[in-house]
Amino acid sequence: MTFPHTITRASAGSGKTFALSxxxxxxxxxxxxxxxxxxxxxxxxxxxxxxxxxxxxxxxAARDDGKRKELAKFIGAKSLSQPxxxxxxxxxxxxxxxxRVGTIDSFFAQIARSFALExxxxxxxxxxxxxxxxxxxxxxxxxxxxEHDPADLLQLVNLLT
Numbered sequence: 001m002t003f004p005h006t007i008t009r010a011s012a013g014s015g016k017t018f019a020l021s022x023x024x025x026x027x028x029x030x031x032x033x034x035x036x037x038x039x040x041x042x043x044x045x046x047x048x049x050x051x052x053x054x055x056x057x058x059x060x061a062a063r064d065d066g067k068r069k070e071l072a073k074f075i076g077a078k079s080l081s082q083p084x085x086x087x088x089x090x091x092x093x094x095x096x097x098x099x100r101v102g103t104i105d106s107f108f109a110q111i112a113r114s115f116a117l118e119x120x121x122x123x124x125x126x127x128x129x130x131x132x133x134x135x136x137x138x139x140x141x142x143x144x145x146x147e148h149d150p151a152d153l154l155q156l157v158n159l160l161t
Contacts, residue, residue, distance in 0.1 A: 016041075025088070029080070058071075105127065109126070144156050
């Protein structure tokens with residue numbers, strides 16, 4: 001069965017995580033290898049919620065007949081047996097390190113790291129998180145202030161404003 005690529009766009013609280021977890025589980029249920037499925041979002045928290053939802057819904061379906069029937073309905077399956085739900089859950093858990101559920105930034109950073117030499121960047125480059133960025137900025141400002149070079153101080157003030 002061929003599934004078209006989809007994009008889900010909606011406002012906060014509209015059920016995107018639910019819809020994305022349904023889509024992901026639908027693809028897995030139809031035999032799509034998890035490492036071939038890409039689920040991205042903008043925030044790390046949202047990406048974690050998508051992955052949590054996928055795993056929790058499968059775990060619930062593996063333990064509860066009602067949840068299994070409900071999941072089957074949402075993923076378009078005629079039926080979903082307890083062994084099928086367990087096998088899907090086991091398959092995802094075993095390959096958890098290969099699942100591609102993350103942020104758009106992390107996806108493109110992974111691609112860029114794969115082609116670091118072609119792009120002319122060091123192989124170990126990384127996108128700096130906000131905490132490290134703030135720390136390095138503070139260190140740079142302190143270093144400039146410690147040197148007391150008026151020209152550098154003036155340029156720093158201009159850059160900061």
